[in-house]
Amino acid sequence: MNGKEGSFGIKISSNNDVEGKLPETRNKFKVWMYKIWEFAKEDTNRVTFSLKVGLAVLLVSLLILLQAPYQVFSTSIIWSILTVAIMFEYTVGATFHKGFNRVLGSLFAGVLAIAVAELALMSGPVAEPIIIGISIFIIGSVTSFMKLWPTFVPYEYGFRVILFTYCLIIVSGYRTGNPIRTSIERLYSIAIGAIIAIAVNTLIFPIWAGEQLHKELVKSFNSVADSLEECVNKYLSNDGSDHSEVTNTLMDEFPDEPQYKKCRSTLNSSAKLESLALSAKWEPPHGRFRHLFYPWSEYVKVGAALRYCAYEVMALHGVLHSEIQAPYNLRSIFKTEISEATHKAAELMRCLGKDIYDMKQTIKSTLVRSVHSSSERLQRAIETHAYLLASSYQIPDHNSSIPLPINGLSKSNQLAEFKKEKEEEGEMNSQRILSVSWESTAALSLATFTSLLIEFVARLDHLVEAVHHLSQMAKFQHESL
Amino acid sequence: MNGKEGSFGIKISSNNDVEGKLPETRNKFKVWMYKIWEFAKEDTNRVTFSLKVGLAVLLVSLLILLQAPYQVFSTSIIWSILTVAIMFEYTVGATFHKGFNRVLGSLFAGVLAIAVAELALMSGPVAEPIIIGISIFIIGSVTSFMKLWPTFVPYEYGFRVILFTYCLIIVSGYRTGNPIRTSIERLYSIAIGAIIAIAVNTLIFPIWAGEQLHKELVKSFNSVADSLEECVNKYLSNDGSDHSEVTNTLMDEFPDEPQYKKCRSTLNSSAKLESLALSAKWEPPHGRFRHLFYPWSEYVKVGAALRYCAYEVMALHGVLHSEIQAPYNLRSIFKTEISEATHKAAELMRCLGKDIYDMKQTIKSTLVRSVHSSSERLQRAIETHAYLLASSYQIPDHNSSIPLPINGLSKSNQLAEFKKEKEEEGEMNSQRILSVSWESTAALSLATFTSLLIEFVARLDHLVEAVHHLSQMAKFQHESL
Numbered sequence: 001m002n003g004k005e006g007s008f009g010i011k012i013s014s015n016n017d018v019e020g021k022l023p024e025t026r027n028k029f030k031v032w033m034y035k036i037w038e039f040a041k042e043d044t045n046r047v048t049f050s051l052k053v054g055l056a057v058l059l060v061s062l063l064i065l066l067q068a069p070y071q072v073f074s075t076s077i078i079w080s081i082l083t084v085a086i087m088f089e090y091t092v093g094a095t096f097h098k099g100f101n102r103v104l105g106s107l108f109a110g111v112l113a114i115a116v117a118e119l120a121l122m123s124g125p126v127a128e129p130i131i132i133g134i135s136i137f138i139i140g141s142v143t144s145f146m147k148l149w150p151t152f153v154p155y156e157y158g159f160r161v162i163l164f165t166y167c168l169i170i171v172s173g174y175r176t177g178n179p180i181r182t183s184i185e186r187l188y189s190i191a192i193g194a195i196i197a198i199a200v201n202t203l204i205f206p207i208w209a210g211e212q213l214h215k216e217l218v219k220s221f222n223s224v225a226d227s228l229e230e231c232v233n234k235y236l237s238n239d240g241s242d243h244s245e246v247t248n249t250l251m252d253e254f255p256d257e258p259q260y261k262k263c264r265s266t267l268n269s270s271a272k273l274e275s276l277a278l279s280a281k282w283e284p285p286h287g288r289f290r291h292l293f294y295p296w297s298e299y300v301k302v303g304a305a306l307r308y309c310a311y312e313v314m315a316l317h318g319v320l321h322s323e324i325q326a327p328y329n330l331r332s333i334f335k336t337e338i339s340e341a342t343h344k345a346a347e348l349m350r351c352l353g354k355d356i357y358d359m360k361q362t363i364k365s366t367l368v369r370s371v372h373s374s375s376e377r378l379q380r381a382i383e384t385h386a387y388l389l390a391s392s393y394q395i396p397d398h399n400s401s402i403p404l405p406i407n408g409l410s411k412s413n414q415l416a417e418f419k420k421e422k423e424e425e426g427e428m429n430s431q432r433i434l435s436v437s438w439e440s441t442a443a444l445s446l447a448t449f450t451s452l453l454i455e456f457v458a459r460l461d462h463l464v465e466a467v468h469h470l471s472q473m474a475k476f477q478h479e480s481l
Numbered sequence: 482m483n484g485k486e487g488s489f490g491i492k493i494s495s496n497n498d499v500e501g502k503l504p505e506t507r508n509k510f511k512v513w514m515y516k517i518w519e520f521a522k523e524d525t526n527r528v529t530f531s532l533k534v535g536l537a538v539l540l541v542s543l544l545i546l547l548q549a550p551y552q553v554f555s556t557s558i559i560w561s562i563l564t565v566a567i568m569f570e571y572t573v574g575a576t577f578h579k580g581f582n583r584v585l586g587s588l589f590a591g592v593l594a595i596a597v598a599e600l601a602l603m604s605g606p607v608a609e610p611i612i613i614g615i616s617i618f619i620i621g622s623v624t625s626f627m628k629l630w631p632t633f634v635p636y637e638y639g640f641r642v643i644l645f646t647y648c649l650i651i652v653s654g655y656r657t658g659n660p661i662r663t664s665i666e667r668l669y670s671i672a673i674g675a676i677i678a679i680a681v682n683t684l685i686f687p688i689w690a691g692e693q694l695h696k697e698l699v700k701s702f703n704s705v706a707d708s709l710e711e712c713v714n715k716y717l718s719n720d721g722s723d724h725s726e727v728t729n730t731l732m733d734e735f736p737d738e739p740q741y742k743k744c745r746s747t748l749n750s751s752a753k754l755e756s757l758a759l760s761a762k763w764e765p766p767h768g769r770f771r772h773l774f775y776p777w778s779e780y781v782k783v784g785a786a787l788r789y790c791a792y793e794v795m796a797l798h799g800v801l802h803s804e805i806q807a808p809y810n811l812r813s814i815f816k817t818e819i820s821e822a823t824h825k826a827a828e829l830m831r832c833l834g835k836d837i838y839d840m841k842q843t844i845k846s847t848l849v850r851s852v853h854s855s856s857e858r859l860q861r862a863i864e865t866h867a868y869l870l871a872s873s874y875q876i877p878d879h880n881s882s883i884p885l886p887i888n889g890l891s892k893s894n895q896l897a898e899f900k901k902e903k904e905e906e907g908e909m910n911s912q913r914i915l916s917v918s919w920e921s922t923a924a925l926s927l928a929t930f931t932s933l934l935i936e937f938v939a940r941l942d943h944l945v946e947a948v949h950h951l952s953q954m955a956k957f958q959h960e961s962l
Binding site: 039040046047049050051053054055056057058060061062064065066070075078081082085086088090129132133136137138139140141142143144145148149160163164167168171172174175267268270271311312314315318319322382444445447448450451452455458459 | 528566621625
């Protein structure tokens with residue numbers, strides 16, 4: 001979102017402006033217009049939504065502007081305008097949800113207000129305002145307390161509606177002497193507003209929360225996969241030249257790692273997924289989601305499993321930017337295995353994402369097995385060369401007793417090269433020689449990195465399982481082989 | 482929050498009920514009442530807030546219920562009720578923020594509506610409704626588009642206010658023929674509502690967003706420290722007996738780790754801190770926060786640095802629950818150093834939290850140094866015994882060439898014991914003997930755990946710096962020595 005930092009406003013270039021300033025203002029205006037254009041193009045639903053709101057308020061205003069409906073509804077129709085403006089949300093589900101809150105809240109408040117007003121009327125003109133006053137105080141306190149209760153937090157708006165509808169009906173009922181008429185008038189004007197808002201929202205280019213949730217989840221899969229690859233590639237290609245600079249930059253801000261930011265936003269996406277799922281539950285079957293009880297809550301669970309993997313990516317990222325680093329040469333020894341495990345894992349994640357996107361169930365056992373075997377190969381490589389990690393200078397005498405992997409020969413070559421380089425480096429630049437112990441801890445950081453990567457792969461199992469469960473519940477199509 | 486899973490409702494036990502059911506219902510009712518009581522007791526501000534809302538709506542209703550003010554204000558005062566119900570928020574800052582949105586939005590909409598209405602009036606009776614209709618459509622679309630712009634998202638409510646106020650004024654102005662009177666009436670009734678809401682919210686037991694933010698941040702410090710200690714203690718005390726069970730439980734759900742949940746909620750707290758900081762900026766100097774421009778945004782930065790540490794705790798937690806585990810005996814070799822580093826780090830965090838709580842600047846250099854030296858001791862212990870981590874069976878022949886730490890002797894003893902135990906175990910239970918290579922990877926998981934812990938300590942520096950910056954900006958008192 002390039003508009004994040006942008007400011008926005010209406011600036012009218014006055015004619016009295018100094019000539020020199022004019023082009024600048026015009027230029028700024030152009031930049032703004034371009035930013036707005038980009039913002040709209042990024043997601044055309046934004047424009048659709050805006051025009052739909054305009055249409056909805058226009059339609060409801062016509063009920064007063066035109067002579068014929070005005071004679072039927074009179075000025076009480078202004079409540080419909082309020083209803084449309086407050087109820088109209090971005091997605092269909094959210095509009096239904098808010099509409100439900102508003103209509104049910106108004107109904108409840110209306111019935112309660114009529115009951116209390118009748119009771120107050122019966123108790124005579126002296127007691128009447130006292131009873132009404134006390135009831136207002138009680139309703140205000142009780143609804144405010146209830147909306148703090150965790151279960152009811154999503155219905156916060158409903159409690160607000162109960163409160164002000166109750167007050168409005170009972171107070172204006174007291175002055176007009178006819179609370180029943182007041183509440184009925186209010187209810188039907190709210191109903192008209194609600195019908196217009198829902199009709200415009202649902203029938204004209206509907207924006208479905210379910211569709212958004214679906215896309216959002218798939219996007220998260222790709223973000224985590226991209227971020228994993230970015231982090232590992234950087235780790236393997238990093239020659240340590242920019243290391244001192246990195247530790248000085250503000251933590252958590254790495255301009256050269258665009259994917260990292262996306263992954264981090266995945267970690268904070270739980271609230272977004274939950275609110276979309278809450279809205280999606282209110283939507284009727286639509287588009288590709290044709291079951292009556294589509295398992296939207298499963299999306300939230302898959303999102304949680306995905307976040308669980310993303311934590312490992314954050315930890316990998318932590319190792320990438322930690323102060324103690326394994327020497328580049330040591331890292332490059334395990335480059336093949338690390339890259340392979342990473343790319344297989346990323347491929348599996350993208351494949352899972354694509355399956356969800358296409359709403360298909362493909363058989364991923366081959367891919368899962370290949371991810372595991374590449375992770376095991378990495379593990380074996382680490383095991384075989386564990387002595388390297390423990391102390392990169394001292395090659396123990398018993399290394400022949402450790403089983404060599406298939407590509408053990410090339411590893412030994414790399415190792416010899418690495419030793420030679422280290423020695424040369426040591427000779428050339430004696431003040432840069434690090435203590436043996438520091439060196440060995442540095443090497444252990446490579447062990448940390450690979451352990452985290454292996455743990456990431458282990459967590460993928462949970463993710464595969466969660467996606468499988470979603471596929472079953474949502475009855476994704478089995479791909480014909 | 483024990484009320485999280487609880488349900489809530491009003492249930493009136495009818496007299497026609499079967500005798501047997503009555504005690505049960507009564508019992509449930511008691512359970513509810515107890516839960517509500519606990520919920521209220523947990524944070525008495527909840528009760529205060531509820532009673533304040535009741536009072537505010539009562540006060541504004543009195544303007545209509547009593548004869549004298551009613552004759553002054555007449556029924557247009559019902560807009561005040563709506564304003565109070567919508568504006569009254571939990572904290573003072575949020576109320577100010579919402580009030581600002583409402584008042585500024587209404588003012589802007591009022592001025593715009595008057596201008597357009599005058600223009601429409603001048604263009605004759607045929608063009609008037611057309612101009613009004615088009616203007617409503619434009620205002621609806623533009624405000625809806627603008628509120629999607631990231632910079633304006635916090636002012637979402639303000640745009641809604643502009644929309645419906647504009648529609649209400651221009652439409653009812655069209656019918657009464659006097660848009661100026663309509664808007665002025667509406668504005669003063671909104672002003673009355675706003676004044677009552679702000680007066681009640683600010684003058685009677687005010688709940689300050691700043692105070693909440695302050696407490697929330699301190700609580701996060703303690704959560705992360707507690708969670709770190711819990712995780713490490715469990716890692717060191719874990720004898721592996723419940724390991725297979727743990728991997729089968731639903732990920733991310735560990736009922737025996739209450740602190741972990743709190744730490745995880747710290748990760749998701751960024752939105753909460755930001756919204757509290759946004760509200761706090763609206764608050765006048767109060768209580769202990771007496772500077773005019775108190776640096777509330779620094780709290781958000783400290784929160785970010787804290788989250789950066791919490792990521793490491795999550796990763797440590799991941800190692801604790803990963804499938805490949807270092808044998809308990811191996812872990813216990815480094816128990817002293819790990820415990821020491823952990824407890825020092827936790828102590829530093831709690832100390833930072835306490836300093837913020839007390840608004841004091843104490844000199845923490847001794848503590849910071851001691852944290853670092855304990856972290857270095859752990860690092861040295863790992864370095865010295867790196868060969869153990871690399872391959873726990875094969876003790877290389879050159880271990881005499883590795884510098885022994887001060888307590889090297891006891892380590893060697895522990896080591897001999899560990900080897901003996903391992904051998905005994907191997908004899909006793911031959912099918913449980915793991916392959917040499919697996920064993921060495923398992924041992925590397927200990928290296929991962931300690932590396933993460935060391936990285937956690939490294940990140941504490943950022944946190945100390947962030948807290949120091951906050952102390953400077955907020956002019957915390959220097960503690961006299």
